[in-house]
Amino acid sequence: MPPSSSDASSAEGPEGRERPREALLTIPRGVAQVDFQSSYWTGLIFVIALFVGGWQFGVFGLLGTLTATVTASLLGVDRNRVALGLEGFCGTLVGVGLVLYLGANWMTVALVIGSAVATSVLTAALRTVLEPYDLPTFTAPFCIVTSVMVIGAPSFERVWGDHQNTAAPSATDPGTAMTWHDFWRGFFNGIGQVFFQDDWYVGLIFLIGLAVASRLVAAAAAVSSLIGLLVGWWLGAQAADLGAGLYGYNAVLTGIALAGTFVALSRVGVVYAAIGAATAAALTAGVTDLFDVVGGHTLTWPFVLVTWVFLAAVPLMSRLARAG
Amino acid sequence: MPPSSSDASSAEGPEGRERPREALLTIPRGVAQVDFQSSYWTGLIFVIALFVGGWQFGVFGLLGTLTATVTASLLGVDRNRVALGLEGFCGTLVGVGLVLYLGANWMTVALVIGSAVATSVLTAALRTVLEPYDLPTFTAPFCIVTSVMVIGAPSFERVWGDHQNTAAPSATDPGTAMTWHDFWRGFFNGIGQVFFQDDWYVGLIFLIGLAVASRLVAAAAAVSSLIGLLVGWWLGAQAADLGAGLYGYNAVLTGIALAGTFVALSRVGVVYAAIGAATAAALTAGVTDLFDVVGGHTLTWPFVLVTWVFLAAVPLMSRLARAG
Amino acid sequence: MPPSSSDASSAEGPEGRERPREALLTIPRGVAQVDFQSSYWTGLIFVIALFVGGWQFGVFGLLGTLTATVTASLLGVDRNRVALGLEGFCGTLVGVGLVLYLGANWMTVALVIGSAVATSVLTAALRTVLEPYDLPTFTAPFCIVTSVMVIGAPSFERVWGDHQNTAAPSATDPGTAMTWHDFWRGFFNGIGQVFFQDDWYVGLIFLIGLAVASRLVAAAAAVSSLIGLLVGWWLGAQAADLGAGLYGYNAVLTGIALAGTFVALSRVGVVYAAIGAATAAALTAGVTDLFDVVGGHTLTWPFVLVTWVFLAAVPLMSRLARAG
Numbered sequence: 006m007p008p009s010s011s012d013a014s015s016a017e018g019p020e021g022r023e024r025p026r027e028a029l030l031t032i033p034r035g036v037a038q039v040d041f042q043s044s045y046w047t048g049l050i051f052v053i054a055l056f057v058g059g060w061q062f063g064v065f066g067l068l069g070t071l072t073a074t075v076t077a078s079l080l081g082v083d084r085n086r087v088a089l090g091l092e093g094f095c096g097t098l099v100g101v102g103l104v105l106y107l108g109a110n111w112m113t114v115a116l117v118i119g120s121a122v123a124t125s126v127l128t129a130a131l132r133t134v135l136e137p138y139d140l141p142t143f144t145a146p147f148c149i150v151t152s153v154m155v156i157g158a159p160s161f162e163r164v165w166g167d168h169q170n171t172a173a174p175s176a177t178d179p180g181t182a183m184t185w186h187d188f189w190r191g192f193f194n195g196i197g198q199v200f201f202q203d204d205w206y207v208g209l210i211f212l213i214g215l216a217v218a219s220r221l222v223a224a225a226a227a228v229s230s231l232i233g234l235l236v237g238w239w240l241g242a243q244a245a246d247l248g249a250g251l252y253g254y255n256a257v258l259t260g261i262a263l264a265g266t267f268v269a270l271s272r273v274g275v276v277y278a279a280i281g282a283a284t285a286a287a288l289t290a291g292v293t294d295l296f297d298v299v300g301g302h303t304l305t306w307p308f309v310l311v312t313w314v315f316l317a318a319v320p321l322m323s324r325l326a327r328a329g
Numbered sequence: 330m331p332p333s334s335s336d337a338s339s340a341e342g343p344e345g346r347e348r349p350r351e352a353l354l355t356i357p358r359g360v361a362q363v364d365f366q367s368s369y370w371t372g373l374i375f376v377i378a379l380f381v382g383g384w385q386f387g388v389f390g391l392l393g394t395l396t397a398t399v400t401a402s403l404l405g406v407d408r409n410r411v412a413l414g415l416e417g418f419c420g421t422l423v424g425v426g427l428v429l430y431l432g433a434n435w436m437t438v439a440l441v442i443g444s445a446v447a448t449s450v451l452t453a454a455l456r457t458v459l460e461p462y463d464l465p466t467f468t469a470p471f472c473i474v475t476s477v478m479v480i481g482a483p484s485f486e487r488v489w490g491d492h493q494n495t496a497a498p499s500a501t502d503p504g505t506a507m508t509w510h511d512f513w514r515g516f517f518n519g520i521g522q523v524f525f526q527d528d529w530y531v532g533l534i535f536l537i538g539l540a541v542a543s544r545l546v547a548a549a550a551a552v553s554s555l556i557g558l559l560v561g562w563w564l565g566a567q568a569a570d571l572g573a574g575l576y577g578y579n580a581v582l583t584g585i586a587l588a589g590t591f592v593a594l595s596r597v598g599v600v601y602a603a604i605g606a607a608t609a610a611a612l613t614a615g616v617t618d619l620f621d622v623v624g625g626h627t628l629t630w631p632f633v634l635v636t637w638v639f640l641a642a643v644p645l646m647s648r649l650a651r652a653g
Numbered sequence: 654m655p656p657s658s659s660d661a662s663s664a665e666g667p668e669g670r671e672r673p674r675e676a677l678l679t680i681p682r683g684v685a686q687v688d689f690q691s692s693y694w695t696g697l698i699f700v701i702a703l704f705v706g707g708w709q710f711g712v713f714g715l716l717g718t719l720t721a722t723v724t725a726s727l728l729g730v731d732r733n734r735v736a737l738g739l740e741g742f743c744g745t746l747v748g749v750g751l752v753l754y755l756g757a758n759w760m761t762v763a764l765v766i767g768s769a770v771a772t773s774v775l776t777a778a779l780r781t782v783l784e785p786y787d788l789p790t791f792t793a794p795f796c797i798v799t800s801v802m803v804i805g806a807p808s809f810e811r812v813w814g815d816h817q818n819t820a821a822p823s824a825t826d827p828g829t830a831m832t833w834h835d836f837w838r839g840f841f842n843g844i845g846q847v848f849f850q851d852d853w854y855v856g857l858i859f860l861i862g863l864a865v866a867s868r869l870v871a872a873a874a875a876v877s878s879l880i881g882l883l884v885g886w887w888l889g890a891q892a893a894d895l896g897a898g899l900y901g902y903n904a905v906l907t908g909i910a911l912a913g914t915f916v917a918l919s920r921v922g923v924v925y926a927a928i929g930a931a932t933a934a935a936l937t938a939g940v941t942d943l944f945d946v947v948g949g950h951t952l953t954w955p956f957v958l959v960t961w962v963f964l965a966a967v968p969l970m971s972r973l974a975r976a977g
Binding site: 137138181239240241242243273277280283284287288289290291292293294295298313314315316317318319320321322323324325 | 403404405406407443446447450451452453454455456457458461476477478480481482483484485486487488489490622623624
């Protein structure tokens, strides 16, 4: 993900005179990179949001970030990537996701550590594979590792013993009539669900964190959350799922990625980003149905797949250009 | 897909003095490219076949072709590809497929337009990914978009309201004893099912359209339909499915692709194409079983996968060579 | 897979004065390459192990090896690869796998021949695709062909008539308390299950065969089998499955591949190989659950996926290096 470093200190690099401080800042930067940001202030606000959502999300998210970052350092991955937090963000999501699905216990601690190590290896492997196409790995390592863990978990007695009920809200509250309450909660939750959070005020804190990094990014996130909500509503999705932000978070990540971060801003580029965000929302149902069959979860698969496709198409389209 | 342009006008290119006429011809060429042809006469006969199969197949097929072609133009895809119809054929199949599965209504009109836009982006993305291996995208963009739409559709009340029952014929008519009636219908339907058609006379019109473009291609299609039928019958497939051409259409596309279109004609090459057609037929059951679990459909996945594999293998085999 | 040729004659190449003998030795070498070895003595011991496991495994394994090797020769694949057995080993596994799942009858003979032809084409296709990343095809062609055949088989009356019950041992013998009996049987079966064998003495013969080729390889196999067993036990897997070696064989192949065969031996490299073996064992449950849904089998998918990922990551990690 891109070095959109809004804080001056990152320009010094990890070799600077403040190495211990730099090493420490790698952790909040890793958390911020979930949303493509490298500002540690954004990361700190994100960490606060996680703790507001629940102590376990904060603790396991930090554990995952730390483990993934340290593994990458030990294996000798490029230092700049580590310093920008690019080796941490998949670990963050693995930590938050596994504690949500498997419960806060010591077995989950061990699994988060093991899975964060796996995301580091997977990140390097995907970088090799995607390098000829100039595509970033996005959250794919997190999606792969978490899918595998969650699908395999019921086979392991000690892993599955404490698992949580994570059925979609519509399972207990069916119906497609969206209320105003669903609408405004869905708007904020679309931003919070990137980190599996479904309290509207947690989503708001994440939005503030994004605005600290860049007002453009915050605007892209807000508009994309709205697009996801409206696409889901128009197609006739379950209102409770819309209110929980389940149609928003993949649109949010896709919108941020395509609007200025990886595709150059232009009139056609903005339309392209909006189509991408809408596609990610529409794809959500298909991916959810697929994973339901095997006990997996949607995660950020729709974002990863849609954004890879939309980025890979850019070089063949003369009206569009890659950013940076 | 290849510029096997049998009509002289295509050599003039879209820059010629007859631009509006050329632009219009892009549409029948797009329909013809489903079977790798760029003759607009073939495309017109295919359109007639679709309308004979049912007005909705003709109308939605043309809508999809038009949308995909216009999207590619607006995004700035290479003009030669657009002129040859290479940006239209996935839209054709999306239109025909979605109206079959979701019914002829205004929601399907909107979905066909959205899906055709997605196939354009996906075509460009796959071209980027497949370029190092010199593999065409084939109908993969159609397969991906339609699979995603159909698997996700039950989650959307407004999309699924009018859906059609599209169980295999063997669901209501089980048994593996193939009659003469199954056999000759299956032969023609194997050609028609490329466009989801299961009336033998519609298959016959498609065969005539192919013969107009090239007698070799028509012969390859006929022989491949027969191979698919015989492989399915020998393995003990359901007779009603054989009669509906369900084991034929992937063999037909694979056979045309490998016999002269993308692999140079030779004695070994023809045997290779026949093995490819048989493999596509044998693979059909596996793909169907896979998609049944999640409510998807076989589409032309077996053709896409088998032909990619057989083409990617060619450079390492000294007895075979790519065509063109 | 690598030319770790421990027997001098392989250096002469197939052009040498002993061509018929060389051609014949291609077959045991193909069997040995399942475990990355090119020693024909190892291959002969492996063939003995298969016959000890059951005459049908020996006969169908040899049939598959022969068919795949001959197909590759006829299609003009590079002679050195053929001579080293690299075109045979997927055929071996296809033969053993299909006779296990579909029974020893003439239909299976035909299917093994057809499937072995398909593995040859698929091997060449995957070599083309993986070449830019310098990754071997491993047993992926076997996994793909066998998965497709087994998933599709129930649709074909003549194929499925004689199929075997191949439920996991835990289906009839549930419980997670591992006994000493499970433990030591699981250790040997982890090596035998690479070839679908679940008699401890068959696993022992395979281990002897490996030791003939290289004591390092045999040690890597033994340690990896232990790692797989312990990871499965720690996570709380079913004891009967552990005893049958189901958590061991993917770890064994991954361990051999990463410890010296494809990754250079070093302190970090050995730790990396151990993590890889543990990952393959942990992944086994997820893959099994996935395939259970559609009637497929785990095969050596976990090994293939984990080893591809761990090898692709190597170039970006300064502490690791590829072997050879």
